């Protein structure tokens with residue numbers, strides 16, 4: 001049988017990443033990524049999105065006669081899957097609200113297009129090609145700018161009554177605690193996301209704490225990249241190590257509540273910050289096991305995600321085929 005291909009696109013507030021995926025193996029045969037620049041508005045975004053997909057197709061250089069069977073898009077926001085419209089994306093700016101992404105891309109590329117949420121498609125990626133391949137009952141948690149989760153229950157994505165299941169970043173880990181980006185207080189995301197870690201580190205630097213970050217950060221930096229955090233840990237920077245351990249303790253507390261209540265077979269941890277540092281993963285796994293009810297933790301395994309940054313594009317490509325054959329789970 002000839003190889004099957006689909007295009008997968010991962011749209012976030014920072015970058016747009018597209019890849020052509022060989023669907024049997026999940027191999028990325030060509031890809032392109034560029035910064036999103038949501039502040040530049042609607043026309044820029046649409047052109048950038050189509051440019052990135054075109055470049056990924058060019059880079060893939062598929063064999064003669066081979067063509068992608070569709071385009072799957074995972075986007076950081078709420079989507080209407082039926083109509084293929086982005087309803088709203090907090091990190092994408094209000095200018096993109098209600099954007100009919102499916103129709104725009106179908107017109108441009110003459111291929112069927114399917115829209116999903118970014119965490120949802122990354123979970124599909126891990127389920128079918130990564131750390132959840134052999135498992136039909138797990139929760140995939142991604143730690144980055146925010147914290148989101150996808151739930152696979154009996155092999156099927158559990159979305160919840162109003163489609164918001166998996167919002168673990170907005171569960172309470174500290175009553176009346178830190179203010180969260182959503183307006184609530186004490187939410188996990190306000191303690192364990194990269195945004196939260198950045199905020200603590202910048203505040204501590206402001207109070208005069210010593211750290212290698214003083215040399216490594218530019219004066220106007222308002223975000224600290226995962227790789228920089230990882231480098232400081234490797235070099236034994238006390239401030240960064242303490243801050244990441246504190247974040248891991250909260251993350252472990254949040255995940256142990258989830259595991260005690262929901263009793264999944266497996267927790268899969270992924271996202272930029274988890275990929276970059278072993279300290280965050282190891283400490284979170286330890287805390288999760290320590291705090292979960294023993295009866296629930298007996299069978300609980302905490303795994304690292306396997307696809308890294310590619311989980312979104314691979315899962316989005318998988319979704320494009322699954323939608324066509326009505327096998328979406």
Ligand SMILES: [Zn+2]
Nearest residue numbers: 170180182187
């Ligand atoms: Zn929140």
